[in-house]
Structure formats: structure tokens, C-alpha cells
Amino acid sequence: MSVATVDFFTMPAVVTAEQLSKTFRVKVRDPGLKGALRALLRPRYREVHAVRDVTFRIDPGEIVAFLGPNGAGKTTTLKMLTGLLYPTAGQVRVADFVPWTGGPAFKRRIALVLGNRQQLVWDLPPEETFLLNRAIYDIPERAYRERLAELVSxxxxxxxxxxxxxxxxxxxxxxxxLTASLLHSPPLLFLDEPTLGLDVTAQDAIRRFLIEYRSRHNATVLLTSHYMQDVTALASRVLMINRGRLLYDGALEALVARIARTKRIELVLGGTDGNRVTADALAVFGEVKAFHFPNAVLEVRREDAPATSARLLAALPVADLSIEDPPIEEVIRHAFAQGFEEADA
Amino acid sequence: MTGRLLGAFWRINLAEELQYRANFIASVLGTLFSMATALLTLALFFRHTSALGGWDYWEIVVLLGVFNALTGVVEAVLRPGIGRLAGEVRGGGLDLVLVKPVDAQGFVSFRHLDIWRFADIVLGLGLAGYALVRLHHAPSFAQLGAFVVTLAAAAVVVYAIWVVLMSLAFWFVSVENIAVLFDAVYEGARYPVSAYPGALRFLFVYLIPIAWTTTIPASALTGRLRPEIALAAALVAGVAFTLARALWRAALKRYTGASG
Incomplete structure (x- = not known):
């Protein structure tokens, strides 16, 4: 494989993707019987750019989250990294292999967990599937026992x-x-929606496990999730992708600071029943997001937050005041809804 | 595909099936019933004729036994295994296979077995043995050897046909119904290929090589087979397997988008 930017690849990264693109040719079909017939006789095709010029790297031991709405290109990228799809253009190296030519040696170094598909044998206890994977990955008896005991605990x-x-x-x-996928001790984990559909307790258990597992084995984890808690609890870095383009690569906090245009001022109001502060009185200072005496939440423009806080403290009986970023879900949703480029500008 | 992995497949399928032991009885009864029906149909034919394509009644029963044994292979291994490929492609289950360090074709082919249908192989061979007794024909060692070779070749040919049909799933996605096509054509293997008119015979020998699956092994048992045909059968199996493997590889390339 010839690499133009050599130093990009000589650094010890676990995953490097350089100008990765994937274009699908999709049959266009007009609705109705006539459309179906026309599609059969004279098919027309449309190019769908699922992933466009995506470049990033992941270092050993990082937990990186892929963020983006449905159809953003997250799964397509994951499939290219695991060798399930050939890219249309660009280069990938994963665990020192080119995924789609890495063969069994490459596959032993990765695990792929898909939240909406299972490999467990439905009618049998899970240990039967574990034993099957022991045979598939050729895990020695002793290593298998130790590994299983660790994962079970x-x-x-x-x-x-x-x-x-x-x-x-x-x-x-x-x-x-997860147990079935980690028995062969892969240093690199690809998790597509690992907490999909789970209740809060189970989600939390999975998150705690991933953190503990990573710190024990210095494993590298790349995950996609719709649950922002997964991302805030696990990821040291996010890759934000929309319409196939990588829009942001960095820490989540920095992203919020960059794109959130507002701050939230959370107030605990003082004063007695006689001269209670009303919602109308608060509305003068900013948008009232919540008001339930004595608690109130105001949203103000980011740059106005310090000045507004000062005015609030001067004008109202305030017992406590703190300035927070808006909830991450809201920031992200807002960013995607507005079109990221615009929010970025 | 290592022996160890095949052993693991066998174990896991057996464990699954042992939970439903009633299935075994149902499966054997079903097979016995269909064999009886086939024999009745045959008896009906032979009320009007004394030979079919040059084969007499008990010779055709030998062939019917071989047919049932091969049906056992189809039902025990092919239909539950490679027969599911279309569903795995459409549902995305194939992705989980492709990231494993195993040969994907071997994995898909042998991961799911219908254990009880292996009894069909025993029942079919039993029927063939009984017919040989009625023919007063004890096959020589050479004939038995030729039978084993040609039967194995037959299993490989049938497997190759399934791989080819199922690989179409990669192009057309929804091909579950294509198994019905196989069943329809495979019915043709119930009778010796010499019983068919010229055009059909050509089709069954050269295009959809099902003639190799029953006529040839049965001929080996009844002593009709020339030794060079047994070698030819092995060769045909080798070619069929190679072609099927090549198509599978092309199909996978398409699946991963490697072919552009």
C-alpha cells in the first residue's frame, strides 16, 4: 500500500482513516406499479455519498464515540474499519492491518458488537456460544477459563x-x-449501539464494564450510540458525523463550548411568601426555561451570562446562582437541526 | 474449516435438538411415509412396464434409496445451513460471520445442522441395501468403493448447486424461493437418467448435473458402472465445487463493495 503522507501512518495509532469515502449506487424507483415496472425495464441509479473524505486517528486506549443522526454514515464507517465494506476512496489502517486484506490475523485483533443483532444461540445457555467461539478463535483451555471468569465477574x-x-x-x-465477543482478548472493540433498548440499570452496568475493561486491558474502543449518557460517561473524544462528513473531532466539552450559543443560569431564590419573585419578573433577564419556586432556570446568550448574573444578583433576592452549559442532548440536537456548518461559523 | 470447529458445530446443534426429542420421531415418521409413497408410485409404474430406462423394479428401488440418502444430506446440512444465506444477507447476520477468523463459506454451510434428518441417510441406505438383497446382488469391494466415491461426489455436486443458487442472494437479496426451484429440479433425480428423453438427459448430465447424484452411485451398487465413470464423477464434483467456490468469492466481493 502506498501512502502519500508517510508520517501520518508511522505514528503509533490503532486506527487511522485518511480521506475515507464510500459511495453507494442506489436504484431509483418511482412510487406505484408504473414506477416498479420502469425500474425493472430501465433502471436508473443515483449515487449516495454515505461517507465523504473522512480523516481521523485513534490512539491506543482511547474510547471514542461516533455521534450523528441516523443515516449520517456512522455504521458505514464502522463497516469499513472492520473490513466488511471496501471504501470507494481513501485509506484505512486498523491494528496495523488494512482491514479487508487482513484476514484471520486481523479478525483476531478486533471485536464487533452490534446492538441489534445477536450471535448467541437462542435455545441454549450462553456458555454454549462461548464454547463455540473458543473453537472459532482457537483459545487454549486455560486462557478461556481465566478469561471467562474475569468477564463473568x-x-x-x-x-x-x-x-x-x-x-x-x-x-x-x-x-x-459482550462476553462472547471478548473471549479472544481483542485489543480493539467496535461497538455499534451497545446499549440499544436497555433499561437505565443495564445501560449503566454496560458503561461501568467498558470503563473497567478499558482500564484493565488498555483496550481501544470505538462506539456509536444514540444515548448521550453513553458518550458523556465513556468517551474521551467524539467524532461527529453528518451526511457523511466529519464535522468535529475532539473533546465533548470543547464542542459544547464551541457550538452552544447559550448558557443556563440556575437560581435558587430567596425571599418570603409576601414578596415572591414571579416568572414575569424573571422573563426580563432571559428566557425562563423552568420556574418552580424557589428554583428557576434562565437561558441567556453565552456572552451575556456574566453581566446578566450580576444584574440578577443586584435586583432579586438570590440564595444561590450557578452558570451551566445547556444539556448536551439539546446542544447536539440543535447543532444537527441547524446544519452544523452554520453553527460552526 | 478445522475438525475441532466442525465438532463444535455438531455439539451445539445436538444440544439444541435434544431439547425437542419429539422432533426425532416426527422426522423419522415423515421420512418413512414419503418413502412408502415413492415405492407405491413406483409399483404403479411397474404395473404397466417391466423396465424404466433399462432399469428393473428393484434396481430403481436401489436408486430411490440413494435418492433418500442424498435428500437426508440436503435436509440435514444444506437447507438449514447454506439455505439460510439469503436471510443472513438481508438481516445483516452475515456481518457477524465475516468478522470472525473462519472461512465464511464453511461457517455458513455447517453452522446449522438438522441433526435428526441424518436418520434419512441411514434409512435411505437401508432401503438400497434391502433392494440389493431382493436383487440377489452382493456388491464387490470395488463396487462398494465406487459407490462410496460416487456418493461423496454426489453430495459435493448437490452442495455446489446450493451454493450457486444461494449466492444469487448477494445480487438479488430475496431468493428464499429459489430453494423451491432446487426441489422441483431435484425431483428429476428420483429416476435413472436413461429414463428421460434426449434433451432432458443432456440438461441433467451437463447443465444441472443431478444425473451424477443418484444414477451414478446406484449404478455402482448394482454393478452397472464402468470404473472410469466413478473417476469422472469425482472430477465433476471437483469442478462443481471449484466453480461454486469461485462464485461465492465473487459474491462476497460484491457484498463488501470490492467489485465496484
């Missing part, structure tokens, strides 16, 4: 192993999926 799977998979809860199943 980290994921608190004790009494689950003997039950048929069909009797397990969604959360237990995902824990077993």
Missing part, C-alpha cells in the same frame, strides 16, 4: 450462564454478547 453474570438465552433479559443478553 466484571459483568456479574454468575447465575445467568446456565439459563437458555431465550429466558434472559435484554440487558443480560447484551452482557453475554
Amino acid at each position: 466484571l459483568l456479574e453474570l454468575g447465575d445467568v450462564l446456565q439459563k437458555p438465552v431465550r429466558q434472559l433479559s435484554l440487558g443480560e443478553r447484551m452482557k453475554c454478547e
Whole structure:
């Protein structure tokens, strides 16, 4: 493989993607019977640019989150990194391999967990699937025992192993999926929506496990998720992607600071029942997001936050005041809704 | 595909099936019933004729036994395995196979087995054995050897046909119904290929090589087969397998978008 920018690849990164693009040719079909017939006789095609010129790198031990709405190109990128798809253009190196030519040696170094698909055998206890993977990855008996014991204790799977998979809860199943995928000790994990559909407790358990697992084995994790808590709890860095383009690569806090145009002033009001502050009185200072005496939340323009705070303190009986960023979900949603480029400008 | 992995597949499928033991009885009864029906149909034919394509009644029963044994291979291995490929492609389950360090074709082909249908192989061979007794024909070692070679070749040919049909899933996505096409054509293997008129015979020998699957092994058992045909059968199996493998590889390339 010839690489133009050599130093880009000589650095010890686990994943490097350089100007990665994937274009699909999709058949266009007009609605109705006539459209179906025309598509059959004279098919027309349209190019869909699922991923465009995406460049990034991931260092060993990082947990990086892919963010973006449905159809943004997250899964397509993940598939190119795991060798399931050939890119239309660009270069990829993952764990010192070119994914689609890496063969078994490459596949032993990665794990792919898909939140909406399972490899567990439905009618049997999960341990049968583990044994199958032991055979597939050729794991020595002793290493298998030790590895399984570690994962079982980290994921608190004790009494689950003997039950048929069909009797397990969604959360237990995902824990077993993770166990099955990590038995061969891959240094690199690709997780597509690992907490999809799980309840809060199970989500939390998965997150705690991933943090603990990473710190024990210095594993590198690339995950996609719709749950912002996954991202805030796990990721040291986010890659934000929309319409196939990489829009942001960096720390989540820095992203929020860059694109959030507002700040939230959270107030605890003082004063007695006689001279209560009203919502109308607060509205003068900014947009009232919530008001339930004595608590109130105001949203103001980012640059106005210090001055407004000072005016609030002077004008009203304030017991406590703090300035916060708006919730991340809102910032991200807002950014995608507005078109990121515009928010970025 | 290592023996260890095949062993693991066998174990996991057996464990799955053992939960539903009633299936075994149902499966064997079903097979016995369909064999009885086939024999009745045959008896009906032979009320009007004494030979079919130059084969007499018990010779055709030998062939029917071989047909049932091969049907066992189809039902035990092919339909539950490679037969699911279309669903795996459409549902994305294939992705989880492709990231594993195993040969994907071998994995898809042998991961799911219908264990009880292996009984069909035993029942079919039993029927063929019984018919040989009625023919008062004890096959020589050479004939038995030729039978084993040609039966194995037959299994490979049938496997190759399934791989070819199922690989179409990569181009057309929804091809579950194509298994019906196989069933329809495979019915043609119930009778010796010499019983068919010229055009059909050409089709079954050269284009959809099902003639190789039953007529040739049955001929080996009844002592009709020339030794060079057994070698030819092995060769045909080799060619069929190679072609199927090539198509599978092309299909995977298409799946991953490597072919552009």
C-alpha cells in the first residue's frame, strides 16, 4: 500500500482513516406499479455519498464515540474499519492491518458488537456460544477459563450462564454478547449501539464494564450510540458525523463550548411568601426555561451570562446562582437541526 | 474449516435438538411415509412396464434409496445451513460471520445442522441395501468403493448447486424461493437418467448435473458402472465445487463493495 503522507501512518495509532469515502449506487424507483415496472425495464441509479473524505486517528486506549443522526454514515464507517465494506476512496489502517486484506490475523485483533443483532444461540445457555467461539478463535483451555471468569465477574453474570438465552433479559443478553465477543482478548472493540433498548440499570452496568475493561486491558474502543449518557460517561473524544462528513473531532466539552450559543443560569431564590419573585419578573433577564419556586432556570446568550448574573444578583433576592452549559442532548440536537456548518461559523 | 470447529458445530446443534426429542420421531415418521409413497408410485409404474430406462423394479428401488440418502444430506446440512444465506444477507447476520477468523463459506454451510434428518441417510441406505438383497446382488469391494466415491461426489455436486443458487442472494437479496426451484429440479433425480428423453438427459448430465447424484452411485451398487465413470464423477464434483467456490468469492466481493 502506498501512502502519500508517510508520517501520518508511522505514528503509533490503532486506527487511522485518511480521506475515507464510500459511495453507494442506489436504484431509483418511482412510487406505484408504473414506477416498479420502469425500474425493472430501465433502471436508473443515483449515487449516495454515505461517507465523504473522512480523516481521523485513534490512539491506543482511547474510547471514542461516533455521534450523528441516523443515516449520517456512522455504521458505514464502522463497516469499513472492520473490513466488511471496501471504501470507494481513501485509506484505512486498523491494528496495523488494512482491514479487508487482513484476514484471520486481523479478525483476531478486533471485536464487533452490534446492538441489534445477536450471535448467541437462542435455545441454549450462553456458555454454549462461548464454547463455540473458543473453537472459532482457537483459545487454549486455560486462557478461556481465566478469561471467562474475569468477564463473568466484571459483568456479574454468575447465575445467568446456565439459563437458555431465550429466558434472559435484554440487558443480560447484551452482557453475554459482550462476553462472547471478548473471549479472544481483542485489543480493539467496535461497538455499534451497545446499549440499544436497555433499561437505565443495564445501560449503566454496560458503561461501568467498558470503563473497567478499558482500564484493565488498555483496550481501544470505538462506539456509536444514540444515548448521550453513553458518550458523556465513556468517551474521551467524539467524532461527529453528518451526511457523511466529519464535522468535529475532539473533546465533548470543547464542542459544547464551541457550538452552544447559550448558557443556563440556575437560581435558587430567596425571599418570603409576601414578596415572591414571579416568572414575569424573571422573563426580563432571559428566557425562563423552568420556574418552580424557589428554583428557576434562565437561558441567556453565552456572552451575556456574566453581566446578566450580576444584574440578577443586584435586583432579586438570590440564595444561590450557578452558570451551566445547556444539556448536551439539546446542544447536539440543535447543532444537527441547524446544519452544523452554520453553527460552526 | 478445522475438525475441532466442525465438532463444535455438531455439539451445539445436538444440544439444541435434544431439547425437542419429539422432533426425532416426527422426522423419522415423515421420512418413512414419503418413502412408502415413492415405492407405491413406483409399483404403479411397474404395473404397466417391466423396465424404466433399462432399469428393473428393484434396481430403481436401489436408486430411490440413494435418492433418500442424498435428500437426508440436503435436509440435514444444506437447507438449514447454506439455505439460510439469503436471510443472513438481508438481516445483516452475515456481518457477524465475516468478522470472525473462519472461512465464511464453511461457517455458513455447517453452522446449522438438522441433526435428526441424518436418520434419512441411514434409512435411505437401508432401503438400497434391502433392494440389493431382493436383487440377489452382493456388491464387490470395488463396487462398494465406487459407490462410496460416487456418493461423496454426489453430495459435493448437490452442495455446489446450493451454493450457486444461494449466492444469487448477494445480487438479488430475496431468493428464499429459489430453494423451491432446487426441489422441483431435484425431483428429476428420483429416476435413472436413461429414463428421460434426449434433451432432458443432456440438461441433467451437463447443465444441472443431478444425473451424477443418484444414477451414478446406484449404478455402482448394482454393478452397472464402468470404473472410469466413478473417476469422472469425482472430477465433476471437483469442478462443481471449484466453480461454486469461485462464485461465492465473487459474491462476497460484491457484498463488501470490492467489485465496484
